Amino acid sequence: MLRTFAVAIALAAAQAAMAQPPKTVQLEDLTWTELRDEIHAGKTTILIPIGGTEQSGPYVALGKHNARVKALAQRIAEGLGNAIVAPVIAYVPEGGYAPPTSHMRFPGTITVPDDVFEKTLESTANSFKVHGFTNIVFLGDHGGYQNDVRRAAAQLNKAWTGSGARAFVPPEYYGTSSDGYVQILRQHGVPDSEIGTHAGLADTSLLLAVAPQMVRLDKLKSAPRPGAADGVYGGDPRHASAELGQLGIDAIVSRTIEAIRKDTAGR
Secondary structure, eight states: OHHHHHHHHHHHHHHHHHHSOOSOOBGGGSOHHHHHHHHHTTOOEEEEEEOOOOOOOTTBOTTHHHHHHHHHHHHHHHHHSSEEEOOOBOOBOOOOBTTBOGGGGSTTOOBOOHHHHHHHHHHHHHHHHHTTOOEEEEEEOOGGGHHHHHHHHHHHHHHTTTSSOEEEOOHHHHHIIIIIHHHHHHHTTOOHHHHEEESSHHHHHHHHHHOGGGBOHHHHHHSOOOOGGGTOEEEOGGGOOHHHHHHHHHHHHHHHHHHHHHHHTTO
16 A cells, blocks of 8 residues: 555656646747746747857867857856747858858858848747747857848847847857957967867867767877868867866856846846
């Protein structure tokens, strides 16, 4: 009888747990009714993470930006307390394809025209405005399309005048992941010759801190120094580490949270 009673209690507890909405900030993990209730409860900020599918050298997976921006957006949303994270936008401008330019010279990179990308951002933001979000925040993880994102936000804000909704592009997000992180690495004794601008130590360390399975670390450590012909620009990823990456991740998250709170204060 005691065993039967214990089983009944366990089943009741499991059913009660399943009846509760999942503790998640990821829109994709919510039902539409759960999302509606979250918005009504005050979660009116939506973070739109923008990644990119591009080469990052022989030892880093093509989805680097997508994995990184999703993980960072989740931490930022959790820190804000009133935000939901949209699905990652993974199709972005990466160069031409007739002939192939920029990262399109390497297999696996996907590109779209700038105007298509900007329209995608505008359509996404308008969708969220319809559903009740009033603070639409773009988080762009890649440097090549920052101007596109700013143009899209400006166009949205012009169209939304007087509506109570606004689009934001906090410069602290990309600024900290690029120049800001470079300064942090220098303070920790990392030479500029290793930091790099693409697929170097900085890029690789940030990914190791959030998705280490996407870095072929065993092959990287034993490889000769990769260069531009390999898709690594101005750096050396062989001394990358999750510990160095975590310094950047923490700075990106904290500075972006502060910036969003400042931008949305009183709204």
